[in-house]
Amino acid sequence: MFKSVIAGITALSLTFATAMPAQANGFDRDDVGKIIIGIAALAALNAAIENNRRDRQQPETPQHPTSGNNQQSLPQSCMERIDTRYGEHRMLMRRCLQRNDIRVRDLPNRCEVRLFTDDGPRNGFDPACLRQAGYRIDRRH
Missing domain, CATH: 1.10.287 (Helix Hairpins)
Incomplete structure (x- = not known):
């Protein structure tokens, strides 16, 4: 403009x-x-x-995970329980997802979280948020 x-x-x-x-x-x-x-x-x-x-202009439609790509299911093995001073939280760990060939840059940014522990910050994704976005956590991975 x-x-x-x-x-x-x-x-x-x-x-x-x-x-x-x-x-x-x-x-x-x-x-x-x-x-x-x-x-x-x-x-x-x-x-x-x-x-x-x-x-x-037509609004851009976001890519939904059910559009046929392999990111619809996420491995259960990447789920960890993280202890913080505010209690225990569950999170899908970023590095684990990357090692399992999940393109984390395609996951919704709003679901990305960083938890601060006694061992330092931990980066990952909120499983409830990912479920709401259409992803599922598969136990077979």
């Missing part, structure tokens, strides 16, 4: 520079006010056009 606003301002300034005769006094207050109002109107018009374009 800012590129098109800048392009409009540049075009407008070139138009004024070439269409106006040379003045010894320059612009007066009325001329400057008109230019500023014109620029603001162009910016508002451009924002409305961009907003209209965004509304007309």
